[in-house]
Amino acid sequence: MSSPKSETTLPLSESECLLLRPEPIGGGLAVQEVSGNVVETINLRTYGWADRHVFGATQEDLVSVRKASRRRPADVVRPKPFCGSPRVLVEAYAPPVIALEPGGPPPGPDC
Numbered sequence: 861m862s863s864p865k866s867e868t869t870l871p872l873s874e875s876e877c878l879l880l881r882p883e884p885i886g887g888g889l890a891v892q893e894v895s896g897n898v899v900e901t902i903n904l905r906t907y908g909w910a911d912r913h914v915f916g917a918t919q920e921d922l923v924s925v926r927k928a929s930r931r932r933p934a935d936v937v938r939p940k941p942f943c944g945s946p947r948v949l950v951e952a953y954a955p956p957v958i959a960l961e962p963g964g965p966p967p968g969p970d971c
Contacts, residue, residue, distance in 0.1 A: 869902050874917055877902065900928050901935055908936040 868880040879902075903925050907914055916922040929936045 869906065871906075900925075900932075904928055904932060904935040905937045908938050 864882055866882060870878045870880070872878055907925050907929055914922060914925070916925070
């Protein structure tokens with residue numbers, strides 16, 4: 861993982877997810893029940909990282925996450941570009957970009 865404080869969540873079912881953390885924060889394996897607030901926090905973080913689509917078991921579930929995002933905007937974490945990091949320009953053949961949706965793919969990070 862790229863950062864010692866990073867976390868990755870992977871949904872396994874409607875009621876379970878896998879939380880990955882680098883050692884020493886979260887090494888090992890544990891099964892843990894969490895509160896509804898923790899579940900909502902994980903859902904809001906997933907919602908914030910969504911590029912185009914969010915999926916849920918029901919429309920009601922999706923509306924609930926959308927409402928929570930308005931109630932708790934600070935918990936809707938968005939990806940941050942790696943601005944200021946060293947870059948190397950490598951010239952290479954770039955195949956043409958094929959637009960799959962109107963407007964084409966989103967532009968790269970604006971640093």
